[in-house]
Amino acid sequence: MNVNLKLNEYLTAVKDQPKPLIIPLCAELPLPDISPLDIYTGTRNGCGFLLESMEGSEKIARYSYIGIDPEFVVTIGKTVDVRGNERFTAIAKEPEGETPVDKIKSILSRFCYVNVKAPRFFGGMVGYFAYDCVYSLFEKVREGHNGIQQTAGNRASEDHDASFMLTKDCIVFDHAEKKLFIFSSPFLTYDSNLTEEYEQSIAKIRALSDRIAHLASGKNASETPKKASGKTPEYIPSVSQEAFERSVERVKEHIVAGDIFQAVISRRMVCAVKNDPFAIYAALREINPSPYMYYLDFGDEQVIGASPEMLVRVEKRRVTTVPIAGTRPRGRDAREDAQLTRDLLEDPKERAEHTMLVDLARNDIGRVCRFGSVEVGEFMGIEKFSHVQHIVSTVNGTLRDNLDCYDAFRSCFPAGTVSGAPKIRAMQIIGEEETQNRGLYAGAVGYIGFDRNLEFAIAIRTVIVKNGMASVQVGAGIVADSVPSNEWKETESKASAMLRAIERAGVSS
Template sequence: MTSPATQSSITDDTTFQTRGGITVRRITEQHPYEDSTAPIISALDTRRGVLLASSFEYPGRYTRWDIGFVDPPLEITSRQRSFRIRALNDRGVVLLAPIARAIAATAGIEAAATTDTEINGDVLPPADGFNEEQRSRQNSVFTLLRAVIECFASPDDSQLGLYGAFGYDLAFQFEPIRLQLERQADQRDLVLFLPDEIMTVDHRRAATTVLRYDFTYDGKSTQGLPRDGERRDFQSTDSVPRDCDHAPGQYADNVRVAREAFARGDLFEVVPGQTFFEPCPAPPSELFQRLRTRNPAPYGALMNLGEGEYLVAASPEMFVRVEGRRIETCPISGTIARGRDAIEDSARILTLLNSEKECSELTMCTDVDRNDKSRVCEPGSVRVIGRRQIEMYSRLIHTVDHVEGTLADGFDALDGFLAHSWAVTVTGAPKRGAMQFIEDHEKSARLWYGGAIGMVGFDGGMNTGLTLRTVRIKDGVAQIRAGATLLFDSDPEAEEAETRLKASALIDALRRPTDAAPKVAIAARPGAGRKILMVDHEDSFVHTLGGYFRETGAEVITLRAGFPLTRLRDEAPDLV
């Protein structure tokens, strides 16, 4: 992961204490900027780790940065209410001791089995009779995460934290529904890593920094222990048994069922999806590079989650971001395809902004988002700071709102995260009813789709994106899930087509290995062999018109008005 020592320089050596009594030493090194993440990207084909990459800029919202690591010492996974915390190397063994102590002191968690390398246990069900304002504080896997974060908590570092993926089913610990879809035996609802060597890249400053951490607790230290981990080769495939979990027209049928629910007043909106399957013969690193080039996004990611599972993301949507006490989200709803050029883009933006349906979709999403924040924010602090702003991606144009609030006393980033689980832009409203509709009418469990990717910082911060426009790769099979926001006046066939449009950039990245555009037939050139004489009356448009004639293959000459008429005989044009 690191560059040669001769190319790096130590700029800081700091020691601080965490709230759980862990002494942390952090060494900061400056590294060459050019292609600095390339070793991480290639290593993630075979080694656990995460690269988060923002390749999209929007003033006041997004900048271009990368942060990544491989071979983390510690892994936290969960399925329903069962969890496992595992040391991935000898350095992780040192970290298990303070975590075990923190878990033992936390009510609502039962550690069923603890060894030198693993802690396995369960989170007890929540008690009955709590106020809605305290729902995010009821027993859940987030109770475990809060205990781990408390153990490592410190205001002295903004990068150290838990990085990885939060699955869709985690929402049911916050808002239970009736489950009926099959969950595979190897499904995981949560995979988070605690890294001890982190690379950060600031593309605006063209600066690369590597942070190396060592931990000391109860007389034991990671100092001098190797930063290593398991290697597992990527297993590719050239075929898949099916191309979609819905037959053609089935998604449109779900739209019709949803419209009946809207008519009864059961739902205001709902966002069902469908999953497309593609073979993935190329390694995940190559797919990530293609997506990053062709479809820049604020929440790009390449994750090796272990067990032959990868996530490759180009998500356009912030889920929850927390800095200090400020919490913000950017709901996206309202979509139209990009045009062939800037002029056609402009016309489509106008169409999008003038659509009452698209406006209603985003208004509903933002109203629900404001309600989510009001559960955990100071009264009067929740406000919309950006309304129906345009964000443009490789194939799509979106309308986006920007909402912020101030976390109330007694609430933290995890409360804000849970209060928004999951975003109305991937579920619907009312949220619990929409999630039940999704469970009853989609054809397969969502797994990671509709959840979140990102990091929870030990300094209290958080930066997460919705798991959209994301390829899940398992045993060489790529899965792409996409949905559409349905309202009472939704057109069934148009909504099904929208899901395919949203998935198209990812499918294209899987099918087309190079950045060369697909070959298209060369249009006939009816002007070939013709000569056209243009007369310039200084009207400001003659050369544009002449350019159009040249596109037909014709030869064009332009003369200023007043030229001798003998030029007509000399040039002998076919058209004047």
């Protein structure tokens, strides 16, 4: 088995480097005849993650990532809790900063790394920032408009503002190049035995390679979680249809008054579950394959999602966001499909909403990118998925020299597609209208690499399982001509894939 660095090359690369230090070791293999789901199923052992790209163009769906046995998990809420490998937790404790984003930056900045040629992500932190981070990131949202108290911003919540796991071992599928990468990165302190750490990582790579080969050949394969017995779940709604529609009317009054152009109002549904949450993910990827599929297992909480939309990517200081707005179903044949595409692109309402969101994305990226570097790489293209097609644009820019990936994240968070425009006033109205914290819904799920590349999807089409309960939250974008009953139906439609996945996986009796 060949690895990217021989022992002598590794020893030279780490010589005189500051510590603690991560240096990626990697084996490159042909892509096996087995899915990322099968590998994760056959290797998972407690906490870990699976980030899959099931559909979409190469620009958003090139890689899938698998992580098992993370070194630690950090949760940030009213307090910061770090649990896991003591070699790592000792470094991660007591992070500096006022916001969850600052604290995650503080933790990851304590790990130095050796730059090697690698895919977008080879190790680092994987997890989420909840929407409720807005109350620490934006003073005007926290304080409200004209002193109006924000129910969502002030209510005590058990939800975490952020949860991340740190991994130095990662399996990467490169779907474009048909390659598989197995990473295991030695973790070096000033008293480390360099050769011993190298040999341990090589042994880990070899063990994972052998395990994948066994899984691909059908030997010792672990079964996908099976459906548990039970009945159709009984969902507890956060708000009645009548109350939701009244909220829509109040938002429309704000639009008429000129406060905003749009705001996204959401509602939550909760039900009891008793089966393995991974069964929900296995069902969801069949029902609703998406560019951003994710299963995050934090031990006491599982996050299961099928997001169609990127929030932001920073790769080699290039900032990218891909606004999606405007939807039609796929046609029954090529002719009907083409007609639906034309209808979508010729719909003035869809074009106006999409243009507004592209302008918002340009503004978000422009705040952190070099003057003159922001460009719309693709405008109003069509991205086709298994069940729907969307209008998609791509906005790029080059990060300013004095800023970093966290600045890019802050500038884009939360997405305008799940908050509204203008963003600050829309978030204030969301805080006034919604009766409970959003939690993860409309936040961001993704990774931040040791190399400070990052990529996050918008946390929509997501199921959260915690304390034996599964929650699903969905929203509707309210504009001037919105019909309240139709907006309620839109939320029902958006929730359908997640609810079907929960039902297929099995629920409590």
